[in-house]
Amino acid sequence: MSAPETVNSYLKRRAVEVNEWLDRLVPSESTPPQKIHRAMRYSLLAGGKRLRPALVLASGEALGAETDDLMPAACAIEMIHTYSLIHDDLPAMDDDDLRRGRPTCHKAFGEAVAILAGDALLTQAFRVLAADSPSRNAERQVRMIREIATAAGTVDALIGGQVADIEGEGKAVDASMLEYIHRSKTGAMITASVVVGGIIAGAKEDQIDKLRPYGERIGLAFQIADDILDVTSTSEQLGKTPGKDQAASKATYPAVHGIAASEARARELVAEAVEIVSSINADTQILQEIARFIIARRS
């Protein structure tokens, strides 16, 4: 990020680069069976902030990795994020019609193809992570795959958080269960994004030991901010149906703690994240700016 560049324009610039790579890293629409590739691309290339890829890039570049060596992992993590959105939107889950301002995958392609498109993006993510390239380091590659598969799994991780979220619907969810859901469903993959940047860069263990708590804090802050936006935004701003959490009696930070306390908690987490990442012996300005952006954004 050059001195006069805002974090907003930084993220937009990286999103353009990421979209170009994503386009290359999934089969074209003309590859048979065409329908599955159309569905994968429909959801994957629908826009979105590309926050997780930006975190892989910002973290990895801060610790000395080349952009081209970071992009496959950045894109793989976005594929996993998109698969989780496609499956979460299914009628058996959150039953959502709108995502990123467009019909959800199952609304556009039918349920069977949407389930398979999610499966396919998850599978393709690991294929991309295990791809051959002249500059790859197999030891780091295996560690990175282990980190991501763990964060996308069931124990304090993506799928576990989604299960707990569904099971909590309509029930009285206490503060500790709410924090578990948020840390697992959103926090784990955001943390993995930051850590994977460090792994690819060959960061020292003491640096990775700081990237991880930075990631955990911005991950939780991101989900708290998301909960607040769901209460305070319009459909146009969000690109998805607002007030949906409340309608589904979902556990949210504002519902459990109120808006003011939720905002205070998010600010506190960001301040901690900035302090932790500042103590790494590297230029982490962008990671600090992204942490602040996470609670300042409007969508």
Added chain:
Amino acid sequence: MSAPETVNSYLKRRAVEVNEWLDRLVPSESTPPQKIHRAMRYSLLAGGKRLRPALVLASGEALGAETDDLMPAACAIEMIHTYSLIHDDLPAMDDDDLRRGRPTCHKAFGEAVAILAGDALLTQAFRVLAADSPSRNAERQVRMIREIATAAGTVDALIGGQVADIEGEGKAVDASMLEYIHRSKTGAMITASVVVGGIIAGAKEDQIDKLRPYGERIGLAFQIADDILDVTSTSEQLGKTPGKDQAASKATYPAVHGIAASEARARELVAEAVEIVSSINADTQILQEIARFIIARRS
């Protein structure tokens, strides 16, 4: 396989070993969120022939690998196979109520948990493949992950075959499309099982170049035999609803070619597979026996 041991008892013996490893390689039922782990274990530990794991073991051991080094990959492939069965059985797909003699995952746990249990088994498979161990070789690990993720993907692979199968329902499917579906949906992962055994063993490229066509042939023969069994068996023999393919107007070998020609084709494929694998400079007796068993089995 010792001299007097039949392939049937060989497979049963290996299935017991594989089941012990599978039990250890997924979180226990008491690990939160308990419901997802109960669902994963319900489907994964429901029995089944464990043909794919046996192929990893037989192939790897023939080329000199240790059983303990093969088991994680053998189990990961079975996890991927089970995830694909859970998702295929969903109401939006084949809408099946019975699998391995018991209610399907979504009948027992609901659709949302079944979708997530499938996702979780796929994710856990890659976690297991990327696990750390003293004897692991990172280069081979990455190659094996690439091989499996490719076989589980959309291009001439597991998901692509399932998409083509669904799209072909009720339509006139010609012989070449039928062969595409079978090669992709069943053949790709069976081939990957055989090849991965070779990769873990550190087999030479010319050996892997023979394992692959052996796997392709037994994979196609296996699916042809499956199609024939669907027409000729009872529910008790199969552990799933027979005649289901016909009822759903699915493309099958007997429907396109007739039973006699289907049986002849399966025998021809097995003979080719035996000839190819016999030309590897190693003791491949078990792989030959498994090839013959594939068309001789009754369930």
